[in-house]
Amino acid sequence: MYKRNPLSAHQLKPLALFFAALTVSGSALAWQPERPVEFVVTSGAGGGTDTFARTVQSIIGKHKLMDKSIIVSNKGGGSGAEGYVYSASSPDDPYKLTFGTNNEYLLPEVGEMPYAAADLQPVAAMAMDEFLIWVNGDADYTSAKDFIDAAKQNPGKMQFAGSQSKDTDQTLVSMIEEATGADFRYVPFNGGSQALVQLAGGHVDANVNNPNENLGQWQAGMVKPLCVFSPEQLPKGEPVYQGKGWGDIPTCQSQGIDISEYRMPRTVWLPAGAPEEAVTYYQELLKKVSETPEWKDYTTRTVQTSRFLTGDELQQYIDDNAKSVKKVFEQEGWNAS
Amino acid sequence: MNNLSLLMDGFATILTWNHLLIMVIGVMLGMLVGVLPGLGAPNGVSLLLPLTFTMDPVSAIILLSCMYWGALFGGSTTSILFNIPGEPSSVATTFDGYPMARNGEATRALTLAFMSAGLGALAGVVMITLLASSVAQFGLKFSSPEYFAVYFLAFCSFIGMSSSAPSKTLVSMMLGLAFATVGMDSVSGGLRLTFGIPDLVKGISFLVAVMGLFGIAELMVTTEEGLSFNGIKSRIRVRDILRTMAELPRYWASLVRSILIGIWMGITPAGPTAASFMSHGIAKRFSRHPERFGKGEPNGIVSPEAADHSAGTSALLPMLALGVPGSATAAVMMGGLMIWGLTPGPMLFITRPDFVWGLIASMYLGNVVAVILVLATVPLYASILRVPFAIIGPVIVAVIFTGVYQVANSTFDFWLLLFFALLGYLFKKLDYPVAPLVLAMVLGHRAEEAFRQSMVMSDGSLTIFWSNSLVSTIMGLGVLMLVWPLFSRMLGLRGWRRRLQRQKPQASKPATPDSRP
Numbered sequence: 106m107y108k109r110n111p112l113s114a115h116q117l118k119p120l121a122l123f124f125a126a127l128t129v130s131g132s133a134l135a136w137q138p139e140r141p142v143e144f145v146v147t148s149g150a151g152g153g154t155d156t157f158a159r160t161v162q163s164i165i166g167k168h169k170l171m172d173k174s175i176i177v178s179n180k181g182g183g184s185g186a187e188g189y190v191y192s193a194s195s196p197d198d199p200y201k202l203t204f205g206t207n208n209e210y211l212l213p214e215v216g217e218m219p220y221a222a223a224d225l226q227p228v229a230a231m232a233m234d235e236f237l238i239w240v241n242g243d244a245d246y247t248s249a250k251d252f253i254d255a256a257k258q259n260p261g262k263m264q265f266a267g268s269q270s271k272d273t274d275q276t277l278v279s280m281i282e283e284a285t286g287a288d289f290r291y292v293p294f295n296g297g298s299q300a301l302v303q304l305a306g307g308h309v310d311a312n313v314n315n316p317n318e319n320l321g322q323w324q325a326g327m328v329k330p331l332c333v334f335s336p337e338q339l340p341k342g343e344p345v346y347q348g349k350g351w352g353d354i355p356t357c358q359s360q361g362i363d364i365s366e367y368r369m370p371r372t373v374w375l376p377a378g379a380p381e382e383a384v385t386y387y388q389e390l391l392k393k394v395s396e397t398p399e400w401k402d403y404t405t406r407t408v409q410t411s412r413f414l415t416g417d418e419l420q421q422y423i424d425d426n427a428k429s430v431k432k433v434f435e436q437e438g439w440n441a442s
Numbered sequence: 443m444n445n446l447s448l449l450m451d452g453f454a455t456i457l458t459w460n461h462l463l464i465m466v467i468g469v470m471l472g473m474l475v476g477v478l479p480g481l482g483a484p485n486g487v488s489l490l491l492p493l494t495f496t497m498d499p500v501s502a503i504i505l506l507s508c509m510y511w512g513a514l515f516g517g518s519t520t521s522i523l524f525n526i527p528g529e530p531s532s533v534a535t536t537f538d539g540y541p542m543a544r545n546g547e548a549t550r551a552l553t554l555a556f557m558s559a560g561l562g563a564l565a566g567v568v569m570i571t572l573l574a575s576s577v578a579q580f581g582l583k584f585s586s587p588e589y590f591a592v593y594f595l596a597f598c599s600f601i602g603m604s605s606s607a608p609s610k611t612l613v614s615m616m617l618g619l620a621f622a623t624v625g626m627d628s629v630s631g632g633l634r635l636t637f638g639i640p641d642l643v644k645g646i647s648f649l650v651a652v653m654g655l656f657g658i659a660e661l662m663v664t665t666e667e668g669l670s671f672n673g674i675k676s677r678i679r680v681r682d683i684l685r686t687m688a689e690l691p692r693y694w695a696s697l698v699r700s701i702l703i704g705i706w707m708g709i710t711p712a713g714p715t716a717a718s719f720m721s722h723g724i725a726k727r728f729s730r731h732p733e734r735f736g737k738g739e740p741n742g743i744v745s746p747e748a749a750d751h752s753a754g755t756s757a758l759l760p761m762l763a764l765g766v767p768g769s770a771t772a773a774v775m776m777g778g779l780m781i782w783g784l785t786p787g788p789m790l791f792i793t794r795p796d797f798v799w800g801l802i803a804s805m806y807l808g809n810v811v812a813v814i815l816v817l818a819t820v821p822l823y824a825s826i827l828r829v830p831f832a833i834i835g836p837v838i839v840a841v842i843f844t845g846v847y848q849v850a851n852s853t854f855d856f857w858l859l860l861f862f863a864l865l866g867y868l869f870k871k872l873d874y875p876v877a878p879l880v881l882a883m884v885l886g887h888r889a890e891e892a893f894r895q896s897m898v899m900s901d902g903s904l905t906i907f908w909s910n911s912l913v914s915t916i917m918g919l920g921v922l923m924l925v926w927p928l929f930s931r932m933l934g935l936r937g938w939r940r941r942l943q944r945q946k947p948q949a950s951k952p953a954t955p956d957s958r959p
Binding site: 149150151152155156159160162163166167175177178179180182183184186187190191194215216217218219220264269270271272290291292293294295298299301302303305306307308317320321322324325327402406407439 | 484488491492495496582583584585586625626627628629630631632633636638639640643644645764765766767770773774775776777780781783785786787788789790850851891895898899
């Protein structure tokens with residue numbers, strides 16, 4: 106239904122080369138922003154991606170890493186599609202630094218989006234957010250195994266609350282079903298905080314929120330984690346509730362759910378036609394950001410794994426990630442044909 | 443009483459010249475943001491957020507929350523003076539506020555609105571101080587079926603009271619529901635009614651629609667009627683403000699009812715917009731003179747304003763007590779909390795009492811500061827109406843277009859604005875009511891979402907809406923509201939009810955948080 110702008114990447118390359126030539130024979134002068142840079146945030150204010158972008162903004166401001174100022178604009182409509190469409194609509198603009206997750210390349214897979222994944226080029230991935238299985242603080246289950254056994258006895262009755270439809274949460278729930286043979290019901294709410302309220306209120310049986318989304322409520326014992334989808338246990342930190350901390354949570358694999366790793370990258374993008382020098386500039390800038398103590402604070406507090414990826418390494422990660430998720434999409438028949 | 447001593451500690455934290463100055467600045471910025479249509483409280487607060495990165499958390503939250511109060515007050519100003527709601531939650535204020543201003547009583551309308559808003563906000567803060575944890579637990583009882591029931595009640599308390607033909611009300615509401623459908627459907631993840639236009643992926647912004655339907659359409663009608671606001675002859679005297687304040691106790695029944703509705707909507711969190719629509723509808727329903735509504739009835743200003751502000755204030759309770767946002771603005775503030783290094787959640791009361799109780803104390807002071815500042819500007823605002831229309835008209839058009847661009851930096855929204863302006867003009871000419879369309883646009887999407895989530899939970903069985911006492915009570919109230927006019931006419935209950943109301947004016951207030959069995 107959507108016709109993509111025929112004037113796409115390959116036609117714009119000459120234009121990009123022309124601009125590159127304008128910047129005085131290549132590398133003699135590195136690219137520098139000449140006007141304020143717009144941080145396009147593909148979530149509403151207060152969401153995980155918003156906190157990510159604003160933390161980067163505050164670090165750049167504090168350490169004066171960039172001369173020009175930063176304008177943050179929240180474009181979270183359509184599960185973040187609004188922001189990607191907005192950036193893709195100015196195909197060579199190096200001033201639209203776009204913050205997101207893996208939804209940049211997953212959204213066009215499940216719905217007919219007015220942008221294609223290739224309309225934006227990856228600049229960097231800065232952190233990996235973890236996923237856990239959470240249940241109500243008063244639930245009887247003491248381990249993920251108990252939980253899965255209970256689910257097997259009530260096929261189709263146990264409910265998972267998630268952020269959106271056909272998103273990372275629902276994908277993970279499908280993978281859990283595939284790995285264990287249990288059958289769940291998935292209810293999409295609007296965002297992680299609603300999925301949390303529904304769990305704390307006892308209206309659903311579980312959710313797969315990120316650590317930061319449930320931290321405050323775990324502290325109060327309203328919800329509790331059963332297992333984490335990472336290859337190793339999380340780093341030992343301060344105890345959160347009743348002497349238990351993030352490091353005490355077993356991996357899901359050790360609990361008999363055969364998914365060794367499921368993570369969500371925090372990514373930064375530019376329109377596909379933006380000059381290479383600009384990409385390099387932002388990569389260096391974000392690298393500096395990721396080396397500050399404030400960044401370490403942020404990742405520790407939100408229990409994310411700091412991992413800085415650029416270039417081929419990043420592309421490889423994206424390809425692998427997209428491939429594994431697409432397999433689930435195909436199984437579930439979610440693909441937009 | 444432990445809470446009270448903690449509150450006193452909070453006052454001790456914030457009563458410094460530094461913090462008072464931040465309060466005044468926050469309120470004034472907020473008023474500016476609220477008066478400019480399109481900017482709105484959530485946008486205003488997120489614009490200010492970067493400034494707070496270097497501040498200590500207590501000062502930062504005072505600045506942001508005071509800006510929020512100011513914006514809530516500013517939103518009512520343009521509703522009353524120009525029929526342009528600055529915030530979605532002040533739409534209901536236009537129904538009676540604007541007619542009163544047109545009748546030459548702008549000062550009275552503004553004073554009524556600000557005073558009842560201030561009272562509503564204070565009631566909300568008192569509730570937070572005394573009942574924080576138990577009321578927050580009540581909010582947790584709400585799941586999708588209960589949300590749907592609340593929206594159902596909001597619709598029911600509002601429709602059926604329209605003075606237009608029922609079929610026209612129906613047409614208007616259906617159009618509103620259709621506009622609410624545009625964009626991504628969160629339950630299936632697919633796009634609906636976007637017609638291949640990339641700009642429609644984000645849906646139709648309610649603010650754009652309202653500025654066209656109310657603002658521009660109103661200007662078109664005014665131009666047609668001879669380029670004049672009737673407010674020109676009104677004289678502005680400080681005595682008018684004081685006299686209006688003295689008449690406020692007369693509306694105590696509306697005030698109490700609306701504050702209770704507002705607090706309930708704030709904590710559950712259906713939000714200030716649902717609260718203001720619902721309390722305007724209910725005020726009209728239980729009024730002895732429902733025919734006066736829409737023509738400048740004081741109860742029609744007092745009710746939505748008190749509800750809007752008590753809901754706006756109570757919406758901060760889920761944020762403090764549970765760590766979940768109760769409104770769009772609260773979501774921005776929670777984002778701020780994380781960047782300042784705090785973890786929003788129930789433990790915040792224990793880990794950072796200085797922050798929580800400082801914020802609550804600043805809510806008392808901030809609202810008092812806001813009422814004083816905003817009342818001081820009444821003569822200024824009211825005198826805007828004395829400027830010849832030939833000057834103020836074009837200025838309003840320019841402000842509206844700027845505001846529309848602010849919403850999403852999208853030039854496509856200009857075309858939407860013009861479309862809605864024409865639609866609004868057509869509605870006026872053909873005597874279709876605009877209010878049902880607006881109500882359906884605001885609540886339609888969320889009502890649909892809640893309904894479909896409930897259907898997923900129940901495997902498609904409607905009995906989920908009668909599955910526990912809470913949801914059954916709210917649904918029952920909704921049905922009652924819907925059939926009440928029919929019922930009372932059939933049984934000749936009107937006279938009986940009137941007699942009853944004379945003795946006990948608040949007899950028929952709706953469910954309050956503590957009415958749950």
